[in-house]
Amino acid sequence: MDIIKSIEAEQLKENAENFRIGDTVKVFFKIIEGQTERVQVYEGLVIAINNTSVRKTVTIRKMSYGVGVERIFPLHSPRIEKIDVVRRGRVRRAKLYYIRDRVGKAAKVKELIRRK
Amino acid sequence: MLGLIGKKVGMTQVFDERGVLTPVTVIKIEDNIVVSERTDDKNGYSACVIGAVDAKQSRVTKPYAGQFSDVCEPKKCLVEMKNFDKEVSIGDVLGVDIFQDIAFVDVEGTSKGKGFQGAMKRHNFSGGRATHGSKFHRGLGGTGMAATPSRVFKGTKMPGRMGGEKTTIQNLRLVKVDVERKVLMVKGAIPGPRQSVVIVKKSKKK
Numbered sequence: 526m527d528i529i530k531s532i533e534a535e536q537l538k539e540n541a542e543n544f545r546i547g548d549t550v551k552v553f554f555k556i557i558e559g560q561t562e563r564v565q566v567y568e569g570l571v572i573a574i575n576n577t578s579v580r581k582t583v584t585i586r587k588m589s590y591g592v593g594v595e596r597i598f599p600l601h602s603p604r605i606e607k608i609d610v611v612r613r614g615r616v617r618r619a620k621l622y623y624i625r626d627r628v629g630k631a632a633k634v635k636e637l638i639r640r641k
Numbered sequence: 642m643l644g645l646i647g648k649k650v651g652m653t654q655v656f657d658e659r660g661v662l663t664p665v666t667v668i669k670i671e672d673n674i675v676v677s678e679r680t681d682d683k684n685g686y687s688a689c690v691i692g693a694v695d696a697k698q699s700r701v702t703k704p705y706a707g708q709f710s711d712v713c714e715p716k717k718c719l720v721e722m723k724n725f726d727k728e729v730s731i732g733d734v735l736g737v738d739i740f741q742d743i744a745f746v747d748v749e750g751t752s753k754g755k756g757f758q759g760a761m762k763r764h765n766f767s768g769g770r771a772t773h774g775s776k777f778h779r780g781l782g783g784t785g786m787a788a789t790p791s792r793v794f795k796g797t798k799m800p801g802r803m804g805g806e807k808t809t810i811q812n813l814r815l816v817k818v819d820v821e822r823k824v825l826m827v828k829g830a831i832p833g834p835r836q837s838v839v840i841v842k843k844s845k846k847k
Contacts, residue, residue: 528822529653529667536656557659579654604660 533579541600542581546571546621547614547634552585552598553606564606567596570614570634572621574600586624593625613637643726643743644842645673645735646693646718647825649750651835655816655826665816665826668748668841673735674713679721688723691735692716694838718838726843737825740818745844746825747811750833754805764798808832812844 544550552567569587572595576582581600586593598605614634624632650667657663671693679688692709694717701715709715712732727739740746760766760781769777781800785793814828831839 528669528824529651531822532655532667532819532824532826533653555660579656599656599662601656602660602662603656603658 536579536601538601541605541608542574544571544608544610545613546574546619547616547637548610549612549614549634550585551609551611553608554598555604555606557604568611569594569596570621570624572624574619586621613639642722642724642842642845643739644691644720644722644840645670645737645739646691646720647671647839647841648694649831649833649835649837649839650824652830663816663828664830665828666748666831668825668827668831668839670737670823670825670841674716675729675731675733675735676709676712676716676719677731686723688721689725689729690719690721692719694718720840736820737818737823738820740815740825740841740843743815743843745812745847746815746827747809747842747844748813748827748831748839749807749809749842750831750837750839752804752806752808752832753834755803757801758803759800760798763800763803766798812847 548571549569550571554565554567556563556565567585567587569585571583572586573584574581575584579599579601582597583600584595584597586595588594613636615637616634621634624634647668647670650669652664652666654662655665673691673693675689676692677690679686679690681687692713696715696717698715706715708719727735729735755762759779761768761779766781768779769775771778781798784797784799810829810831813831815825816828817826819826825841827841833839
């Protein structure tokens, strides 16, 4: 099994997971259109982190013109330039699927304020 | 046909430079040694015999070990390769680097044994309805005709032992040749459990 681990370790990005469930993040995703390459920013709420190692993915949900949009990004993909945390969230669950059934203010996640 | 003996390590995923994720099977190729040669004068055909995977000394009989006599330690796996594209002589050590310029491979292995299975799993029969009073669920249905021929033909698809047989998967894309780790990565799945011996050949059709 060590061979598989070493192959996967080569592809892992350092500090790729700098956010937690419930955080609002900005994903800078590279898009290749023929010859040109541009960066698209996708901002939303982290509602799930699945799998481990190279297979690790993040599900990010946002509301776009009143329609819920969820995108799943492979965390270690070379097409992800960086992920910025916009806002920390205070949540008590590892998966925030309940957000899907809520609308408006009920669909909000409280901000995490760390006391010193 | 260019080919080597390897061991299935397992599956993982790799990103390419464009960020496309490919599922790959990792095959470890330990040193393959050319043990002997078959020649037209002596055997009526020409081929080279390749051996790999060290055998335990106590499990080797003297006649079997004799084949290796002065070339190397006895190997568990011996394969004859006809029309080996590369010039080789007895005692040569072959590694993954011979696959360097090859894009597609065929992989031969022994599939996982499934035991005694019904016709639905073994031959993809459709079976019957589960509910609404159906009394025919996973059976195989009819196996023949009536008074003529009044017997079941040989080779009729029926339940029985499934798996554990030689299987070849053709035209698998060779994603990466890792000389450092002595490893090949092919796209998709290959037959057999992990740690099983597989034969990787240059693809026949591509």
